[in-house]
Amino acid sequence: MRRELVAAALILAGCASAPAAPPPPPGAPVDFSLAIWASGQQHSFADDRGHVVVLDAWATWCTPCQAQLPQLDALARRWASRGVRVYAASIDQNAEAVQPFLLTMHIDLPILLDPGGKTLTQMLGLKNMPTTWVIDPDGHVVLTEDSATTIAAVEAKVNMLLAAPSGS
DSSP: OHHHHHHHHHHHHHHOOOOOOOOOOTTOOOOOEEEETTTOOEEEGGGGTTSOEEEEEEOTTOHHHHHHHHHHHHHHHHHGGGTOEEEEEEOOSOGGGHHHHHHHHTOOSOEEEOGGGHHHHHHHOOOSSSEEEEEOTTSOEEEEEOOSSOOHHHHHHHHHHHHSOTTO
């Protein structure tokens, strides 16, 4: 029995993942990439500099996400002419679950993939579902909203950023 436990411990030690890199320092601009569904190409958030960005973490199994995504989709359409970029990042482990969900929900947002939410947890401190971040044109997170009851705070922050004079 002891030999089996030692063997199991050695196997598990060999499967352990490398330690996570430390999150970016506070105040550092967002600088990471996520895969674009369904192409698999990478989207770098550094490419969004100069634009207000809304990034929403969601999953097909998350009931509050199902209520929030259509609201974000409507806001994205309203803000599109103002240069706001809105992304929905699925943390589903299985990317194949995304398409049927999107067909049901009729969401037109660009969909990014972060299986298990590992990158969002490491880079932005994802803790709850859904979570929405607002990122200013300089790449700094200016709002983290992890309440599924409303996206009013997200809308207010984006509208405030849009109303601010350039360079402020």
